[in-house]
Structure formats: structure tokens, C-alpha cells
Amino acid sequence: MLRQVANRGLAVLRGAAASQRACATRVVSDRPQQHRNTSDNNPDVPFEFTSANMEKVKEILSHYPKNYKQSGIIPLLDLAQQQNGGWLSINSMNKIAEIVGVAPIRVYEVATFYSMFNRQKVGTYHVMVCGTTPCMLRGSRTIEATLLKHLGVERNEVTKDGKFSVGEMECMGCCVNAPMIVVADYSNGVEGYSYNYFEDLTPERVVEVIEAYRKGEKPPHGTQHPERLNCGPAGGLTTLLGEPKPPPCRDLAAC
Template identity: 60%
Template sequence: HRDTPEDNASLPWSFDEATKPRVDEILARYPTNYKRSAMIPLLDLAQRQNAGHLSLSLMNHVAEICEVAPIRVYEVATFYSMFNRQKMGKLHVMVCGTTPCMLRGARDIERALSEYMGVEKFETTKDGMFTLGEMECMGCCVNAPMIAVADYRAGVEGYSYNYYEDLTPQSAVRVCEELKAGKSPRVGSQTRDKAEPLPGQTTLLEPPPGPQCRDLN
């Protein structure tokens, strides 16, 4: 960490009043002598409140709650890629880059989004709307390629994290355009129902017949 005017230990940070009940609920899950077990869910909650990133004073506050040395929180925050140490855009768009998505066109999607946003990977747009990132396997390989979008615009209560699957460069840009406009694009596959075959449903096209061994009427 390098201190900046926007991120240093002298800047106050704490959970707001609306979020404190959720902090108490998280702590109640663990024995009082194992508060450190609440570190990851508390960091996740704090990141949502803090518009998508973990500042130094935020991490220090979580360390106080968990009753651990601050370095223990720093270790966790820098180990997991889901935690962001830099300021993020209101919409964090992550392109899956693992083999199935790459073979299905993830690089083309990344290029299209980069051109649409006017930024390179890991950069934030000048208006603060988008940050373009990447993520390793999102676990929906059957619907590759895909992106995940974390929406920090509405704080803790309105936070959302959604997958958009079976994308093309054009549909990926359309999803981002709709999100920017405040619309709610279809979540999940953009071309099929869940993970059915690409040509569409091929079995169970009619209601299954009843058992032949007895008359259900």
C-alpha cells in the first residue's frame, strides 16, 4: 500500500447505521472467541458499502471488529481477487477468460467491451461508470462465453452480482448499454433456457404419460 490523499489510515471509515445490524448478524454466526471467522463476510459487506473497493481505513476498521492485527486483514484482502484495492466504477464488468470461454470468443468480447468503454483491461472509464476486468472460471462453462457484473450503484441493499451468458461481442455491449441506462437486461443465458442444448429442447416436449400399470383416473 502507498498512502494517497484518498486512501490512508487517517481517513475515518465505519459501517453506517443502516448496515450495522448486518454486521451484528454476521458476528452472531461465530463464537465470540473466533471473531476472525467473520473477516471475509465483513470485508464483502464493507466493499459493498464503499462503492466496490477496500480502503486502508476500512480494512483497519474490520481488523478492530475481528480483534486481529491489521496485517491479517491485509493478507486476506490482497489474496482474494474478489476484493478490490483500487477504486472501481459503478459497474464492474468481468470477462471470463478461462479455456472454455476463450475458445468460444471471450477475447472478442473483451475487445468489444474495451472499444465500447474506451478503456483497457483493469481501467475505469472517465465518467466512473465502468471498470473492465477479468475473472477466472465462473463455473458456467456450458454457457460460455460469459461476463459477470457487480453493480455498486445502490449501496449495500441494492447491490447485485449477475452472470450474462452465451454472449457475442454485440450482445455483451448491449447488456452494458442497458445496465448503464438503468434497465434490467436478461440475466443468465441470452439465447436459451438455462443450459438446454443450443438447438433448443430435444426431450420431454410433451407431458409424460402416466404409468401403464394402473389407471390414475
């Protein structure tokens, strides 16, 4: 009996180890979660923060106790990504590990967890389509297919001119205005970086947004529905037009 229990426990441990090995190379958003050297992303390609951005690094770290500098990893990754044209090279992560005094793996595990960090090159305008259920029900798959066809790329591929890439992101909190995309604009570096939502999209409107960016314009973000204000109903309110009446038993002594 004891041998059976021991064998069963060993089988569980082996299964867990196999599962852990499988997770080490799992795919999230079509991107393998492991580093492979390329000609433009390997330990021999240097990365240094610019002098202006080093001042930003110091300002970011000033918000944390000196013995908790690792708390600044996320904003430092964001700063490095903006400087690097929208993606994180292996040496940009190594530099952050050096600055905050942790093993590089501690930075890698943060960068691979959050989908807002890109570990491969993206376009100057990185377009992310919300793929969560409310947006999907409202046509996000059609929006994505329209973008990919119009730009002539696959998901996570960069256009030949380097201007656009299309990815997927999970819920960005605009379910009431589904479907939506977000555009990360790296055209002006750190100082001009923007991250804008475009909501209530149609296939025709999303192409117009892309073409505006191609011309160097900044299309109006937010809802793209001509009759909506922010997340209000199209055409204006139809209910709750005045002060609501209190319930009849608000004064419990009168009930």
C-alpha cells in the same frame, strides 16, 4: 563433503528467500499485491460502517463463537466493499481488523487472496470477463476487447463518468454457457447490490448489456442465447426424450 552439503542447503535457503521477496510484489490480475498510499486511499482517510451496516456487522458476527470472530472476515469485507462503492480502502480493512480483534495483516491477506475483493476504485458497474480456457476458446478475449474499445478504457481502469470498469476473473462455473461476464452493480449501495451473470455472449450482445446499464435499466441476466433455456441445448432436447430403458442385466439373477 559436509561443507558441500551445508553450502548447497544455504543456497537453497537463499533462493527461497529471494523467491519470497519476489512474491511479495507479484502482480495478480494486473494489480500489484502491495499497498501504495493515494489521495483517496491512505491511513488518514477515515472509514466507519454506517449505523445500519453496524447492525449487519453484529448479525454476521452472531453466527460465530465469540472467540472466533475472525471467521467473519470475508462477509465483513464484502459488506465494507458494498458500502464503499465496490472497493476496499486500507482503513476499511483496518476497521474490520479492529472489530474482529486481529492484526490488520490478517485482514489484508484475505482481501489480497480473493479476486472478488477490489483494492482500487471500480466503476458503479464493475464488469468482469471470465478468462479461463472454456470461455477463452469461445471468444472471451474478443468480448473483453469489445468492452474496452466501447468504453474507451484499459483493463482495471474506470471510465471518466465513473460508471464502468472492466476486469478479468477466473472460472465462474458457467463453462457450458461460455463466454460469460459478471456485472457487480453498486448503483444502489448495500441494499440494492447485485452480482449477475451474462452468458452465451456475442460482441454485439455485450455492448447492448452495457448500454442498458448506462440507461439505468436492469438487462435480463443468464443466457443471452434466444433459443436456450438456462444451460439446456439451443432449440430444446434432441436426446433423452423419454424414460431410459434399464440395462438388460439389471436383474442379476436373470442374467
